Structures are given as structure tokens and as C-alpha cells.
Amino acid sequence: MFTRVANFCRKVLSREESIAIEALAQPQMTVIPREQHAISRKDISENALKVLYRLNKAGYDAYLVGGGVRDLLLGKKPKDFDVTTSATPDQVRKLFRNCRLVGRRFRLAHVMFGPEIIEVATFRGHHDEQQTDRSISQRGQNGMLLRDNIFGSIEEDAQRRDFTINSLYYSVADFTVRDYVGGMRDLQEGVIRLIGNPETRYREDPVRMLRAVRFAAKLGMRISEETAEPIPRLATLINDVPPARLFEESLKLLQAGYGYDTCRLLREYGLFQPLFPTITRYFTEKGDSPMERIIEQVLKNTDNRIHNDMRVNPAFLFAAMFWYPLLEDAQRITQEGGLAYYDAFALAMNDVLDEACRSLAIPKRITALIRDIWQLQLRMSRRQGKRAWKLMEHPKFRAAYDLLALRAEAENNSELQRLVKWWGEFQVSAPPAQKDMLDDLGEEPTERRRHRRPRKRTPRREGSA
Numbered sequence: 001m002f003t004r005v006a007n008f009c010r011k012v013l014s015r016e017e018s019i020a021i022e023a024l025a026q027p028q029m030t031v032i033p034r035e036q037h038a039i040s041r042k043d044i045s046e047n048a049l050k051v052l053y054r055l056n057k058a059g060y061d062a063y064l065v066g067g068g069v070r071d072l073l074l075g076k077k078p079k080d081f082d083v084t085t086s087a088t089p090d091q092v093r094k095l096f097r098n099c100r101l102v103g104r105r106f107r108l109a110h111v112m113f114g115p116e117i118i119e120v121a122t123f124r125g126h127h128d129e130q131q132t133d134r135s136i137s138q139r140g141q142n143g144m145l146l147r148d149n150i151f152g153s154i155e156e157d158a159q160r161r162d163f164t165i166n167s168l169y170y171s172v173a174d175f176t177v178r179d180y181v182g183g184m185r186d187l188q189e190g191v192i193r194l195i196g197n198p199e200t201r202y203r204e205d206p207v208r209m210l211r212a213v214r215f216a217a218k219l220g221m222r223i224s225e226e227t228a229e230p231i232p233r234l235a236t237l238i239n240d241v242p243p244a245r246l247f248e249e250s251l252k253l254l255q256a257g258y259g260y261d262t263c264r265l266l267r268e269y270g271l272f273q274p275l276f277p278t279i280t281r282y283f284t285e286k287g288d289s290p291m292e293r294i295i296e297q298v299l300k301n302t303d304n305r306i307h308n309d310m311r312v313n314p315a316f317l318f319a320a321m322f323w324y325p326l327l328e329d330a331q332r333i334t335q336e337g338g339l340a341y342y343d344a345f346a347l348a349m350n351d352v353l354d355e356a357c358r359s360l361a362i363p364k365r366i367t368a369l370i371r372d373i374w375q376l377q378l379r380m381s382r383r384q385g386k387r388a389w390k391l392m393e394h395p396k397f398r399a400a401y402d403l404l405a406l407r408a409e410a411e412n413n414s415e416l417q418r419l420v421k422w423w424g425e426f427q428v429s430a431p432p433a434q435k436d437m438l439d440d441l442g443e444e445p446t447e448r449r450r451h452r453r454p455r456k457r458t459p460r461r462e463g464s465a
Contacts, residue, residue: 029155032184034175039072041172047113048081051096051120052172058095060087061123061154063169069177070165073187074219083120084157084169092120124160125152155180162201162208163215164193190221199230206237209271210249217261231269238274243361250275250360251314257306259299278325278355291324294410301406315369316399318362320406326352326374342378349374369396376400377407381419384441388426388434401427 041049048064055062062085068078085092092109093099099111099120109120152160154169158180161167165187169178177184186193192215194201194208202208209231216223238246253262253275266272273280282291298320305312329348334341353367362370373396380391380400391397401423408416426437 030179030184032177032179037073037177038075039069039170039175039177041175043072043077044068045081045116045118047111047116048083048118049172050113051083051111051118054095055083055085055087055092055120056173058087060085060091062087063154063171063178065169066161066166069168069170070183070187072170073168073177073184080116081118083118084123084154085120086123086154087120088122088151089120092122122151123154123157125150125156154178159195161195162205162211164195165191165215165219167195186224190219191224192216192219192221192227193224194227198227199234202230202234202237206234206241207245207249209234209238209269210253210266213265213269213271214253214256214258214262217258217265218256228269231271235270235274238271239359243357243359246275247360247362254299254317255302255306255312255314257303259302260296263295263299275359276321276356277359278352279321282325282328289324290407290410294323294406295321297406297409313369313399314362315366316373316402318356318366319370319373319399320403322352322356322370323374323377323403323407345374345378369399372396373400373403377404380404380423383422383426383438385438388438392427 044064048068052062052064062083064081065084066082068081071078087095089101089107089109092111093101096109096111098113099109102108102110106121111118111120158167158169161181164181164183166183167179167181168183168187169180170176171178181195182193192212194212212223212227212231215221241249253259253266256262263272266275267283279291279295282289284292298317302312302317326345326348329351330341330345333339333344333347333351337344339347349371353362353370356362357367372394376391376394376396377400379387383391394400401420404416404423405420407413408420422437426434429437
């Protein structure tokens with residue numbers, strides 16, 4: 001209730017009065033002593049502890065913060081550990097020889113311990129509307145923060161974070177958890193809640209809408225009403241985010257082990273379209289088209305592989321997701337241009353990937369693999385002669401076979417199912433059995449068979465050997 005009053009008053013009162021009322025609306029800081037929380041230092045990375053201890057020894061305040069604290073409180077194993085401190089990035093760099101400063105939008109210090117990187121951020125401060133130094137703070141016309149290097153206190157830092165459950169601070173000095181925004185309560189109740197005015201915070205960084213959905217799917221929580229309400233209205237702001245950043249976010253969304261649930265929430269809140277406009281055009285009202293079935297299955301398979309500590313490849317995921325838009329485009333080009341299907345298919349690959357890369361800057365190393373997987377789909381139906389053995393030597397054969405199996409299941413196509421069964425048996429058979437399987441296929445159709453021209457005989461000269 002206090003938050004609603006603050007939002008209303010912000011519109012009609014002076015800036016100073018609004019800040020005062022907003023301060024009243026915020027929860028008071030709570031200190032949770034060691035005996036009342038589940039965080040233990042033995043569950044924290046030794047390297048993160050080294051960073052915290054050295055910062056404290058140098059006279060700076062330093063806390064573990066963000067997803068690491070959240071996951072420890074939930075009894076989960078954190079993927080990484082982030083530190084926030086009163087030290088500036090330059091001061092952090094002077095303390096650690098193994099440190100580099102990164103980022104223009106947010107200036108951060110990365111302290112490197114071999115493959116592990118401990119990210120250290122300075123306490124963020126509130127933005128002053130009169131700020132003129134564009135190297136420190138800069139906004140776009142739509143309200144997006146282009147630079148955010150204003151430093152402040154831990155209290156201000158707590159208000160500048162995105163969600164309450166990510167704004168919990170663990171101290172190695174006294175082993176307490178500090179809660180400035182009611183994050184512990186939301187964590188216990190399973191609520192994803194944005195700190196501050198949701199519309200303002202989404203405009204500052206539209207990726208927060210994607211993060212809200214990702215955390216809800218990953219943690220099995222619900223998004224609070226006031227946090228969810230603006231998302232469908234502001235979903236198009238995702239188009240203002242650099243495609244390279246959206247590609248990285250897409251991997252977090254779909255390849256973190258909760259891709260299927262995340263995809264469902266993305267569609268519910270209108271966030272799937274700005275990420276994958278090509279795919280969205282082919283969604284059906286009932287959600288049961290072959291394309292939608294293959295997306296559902298590939299995401300479930302990806303989730304299972306991740307939960308079983310198996311490797312996943314974004315090239316295969318994207319190859320499956322964009323397969324049916326590729327077929328539609330190839331068919332259109334064939335009909336409109338009168339080209340042979342193979343040529344139309346090649347042009348369609350270019351069109352589909354070009355459009356996908358306008359939204360997500362998919363690296364060339366991945367688009368090259370996607371093309372290989374797609375082209376092998378056409379070649380896998382042609383098995384005569386030595387082609388089957390050559391296909392199996394291709395480095396992306398297994399991925400292509402898996403896509404073929406997904407297609408057969410999504411389409412319930414008996415011909416594709418027979419092809420999948422044949423390749424499945426061929427892969428595990430001994431060479432003599434493989435030869436028998438190829439012999440059983442018979443000769444290639446006449447129009448595909450390559451005939452050699454008879455060799456022209458040269459008359460033998462008299463007296464030649």
C-alpha cells in the first residue's frame with residue numbers, strides 16, 4: 001500500500017517530497033544473525049573469501065551479494081560469486097595484481113583466479129538529474145541507462161539492484177545477512193519483486209524483464225503483480241537492447257536447465273517476439289504445430305541434458321527452433337523464383353539466419369554449424385553407394401541425426417520415422433552388416449545415377465608395343 005501511495009505522490013509532488021515519501025515506503029534494514037540463516041563459509045568459493053578478506057583488511061566495506069547469496073539461502077549451489085564494496089574500481093585494481101577493469105556501461109573489476117573470476121562492483125549511487133558528465137552517467141531518450149558509474153553507499157546500492165531477492169548482503173566480518181528491501185521475506189514467500197517503480201526500472205534496462213521471467217522459471221517462483229503488469233506493455237523495449245547482449249541473454253534463458261518453463265513464460269508476457277520474430281510469426285492458436293512441438297521437445301531435451309551434466313550446443317538448439325521457418329521460406333522461394341529446391345534452400349538459410357541475427361547477434365562460428373546441420377537434413381535421405389559412410393564421418397552428423405529424429409516425432413511422419421530407424425541401425429552395425437543394408441536399398445534412381453562416358457579407344461599404331 002505504501003508503495004502505491006509513493007508512486008501516486010511521485011507524479012504530483014516536488015522531487016524532494018517524493019523522495020521523502022518513497023523513503024517511508026521502503027522496508028527498514030534488517031540484520032539476520034548467523035544462527036538465523038543457512039549460509040556457511042565452507043559453501044563459499046575460497047577465492048571469493050580471499051577477495052572479501054583482503055578488501056576488509058584494507059579498510060573497505062565488502063559483502064557477498066546477488067545470486068550467490070540468494071542461492072546459498074535456498075540451499076542451492078551458486079554458479080558464481082559476486083562481491084560489492086566501498087572501494088572504487090581503481091582501488092580494487094591496486095589491491096589485486098590479478099585484476100582487470102571491464103565494462104563501460106557498468107565499470108567492474110574482475111579478479112581472476114585461473115578459470116574462476118570474482119566480479120567486484122563498487123556500491124552504486126542514485127542518479128542526479130543534473131548530472132552532466134556523460135562518462136559517468138548517461139541515459140538514452142527512452143530512459144535506458146547507457147552509463148551507470150555513480151558510486152554511493154550500501155543503502156543506495158541496495159535500492160539500485162533489480163530484484164529484492166538479489167539485494168541481500170552477506171558479511172564475512174560478522175557472518176550476518178543484511179536486508180534493506182525485504183528480500184528475505186520475498187525469498188521465503190517465493191516472490192520475484194522489482195525494487196522501485198517497475199516501469200522506470202524496465203526503461204532503465206529492458207533486460208530486467210527477461211531476468212524476471214528467467215528467475216521465476218529457474219526458482220519456481222511467481223512474479224509479483226506490480227512487477228508483472230508493465231511487461232507486456234513494455235516488451236518492445238527489448239528491441240533497443242544491443243543484439244550481442246541479447247544473444248548472451250538468450251543462452252541464459254534457454255540453456256540454463258529451465259528452458260521449457262522459461263519459453264512458456266516468455267510467450268505469456270509477450271517477450272518471445274522481440275527475441276525470435278521469425279519464429280513468432282508461425283505460432284498457432286492451439287500451439288500444436290510441428291514447429292511448436294519441436295521447440296517444446298528440444299527445450300525439454302536440453303533441460304534434461306543440463307540436469308544430467310551433459311554438454312549442450314546452442315547451434316543444435318537454434319537449428320531445431322528455426323527449421324520450420326526455413327522450410328516455409330525455401331518453399332516460397334521455390335514457387336516465386338522457379339529455382340531448384342536445393343538452390344532455394346540455400347537462399348532460405350541466408351534469409352532466416354540474417355533475420356535471426358538482427359535480433360540476436362549469433363556468432364558466425366555458431367551459424368556455420370547451424371548451416372551444416374540443416375544441409376545434412378537434405379543429404380540423409382540419399383544413402384546409396386558410399387554416401388552413408390561419408391555422411392557418418394561429418395563432424396555434425398550426430399547433431400543432424402538428432403534433428404531428424406525430432407522432426408519425425410514432431411510431424412508423426414512414417415517416412416521420416418523409417419529413415420531415423422535405418423540410420424539408427426546403420427550407426428551401430430558392423431561394416432559387413434552396413435554393406436548389406438546399403439545393398440538392400442538397391443541402385444539409385446535413374447535420374448540421380450551418374451553415368452560415365454565410355455572411354456575413347458585410341459587406335460594402336462603399327463609396331464607399337
